[in-house]
Amino acid sequence: MSMYTTAQLLAANEQKFKFDPLFLRLFFRESYPFTTEKVYLSQIPGLVNMALYVSPIVSGEVIRSRGGSTSEFTPGYVKPKHEVNPQMTLRRLPDEDPQNLA
Known part of the structure; x- marks a missing residue:
């Protein structure tokens, strides 16, 4: 006799594991x-300065843009x-030609 x-048993079997994409999240x-x-x-180009700590009290200082470059490429595979x-x-x-099918 089963407990x-x-x-x-069917309800326990139907519970599926839901994947949590932690790295992507x-x-x-x-x-x-x-x-x-x-x-x-x-x-x-070059090293980009990044603020490790930003104080909400002290005002920021605008850094002059050093320019940049933009490159373009076409990927080998585009996922539909x-x-x-x-x-x-x-x-x-x-x-058989698919264009001639009615």
């Missing part, structure tokens, strides 16, 4: 989708973000 009922909070296939990256619908597949014979 658990069938319904309790901590370091990559924002995503920047592009409307084109080209990706543009901007760089500031559209929904895959199996109802949209076409049945055709080998070497």
Whole structure:
């Protein structure tokens, strides 16, 4: 005789593990989708000064821009973000032109 009922065992089996993307949540909070296939990256040459501690009482000082360079590249693979619908597949014979299907 079992201590658990069938319904309790099925409920325990249906609980799925939910993946928590900790690394992505901590370091990559924002995503920047592009409307084109080209990706543009901007760089500031040399060392970039970064404030370790910013006081809310002391006013900041504007640092003159040193310029920069922007490079562009086209990635080798662009992941499609559209929904895959199996109802949209076409049945055709080998070497049959999909444009001629009605």
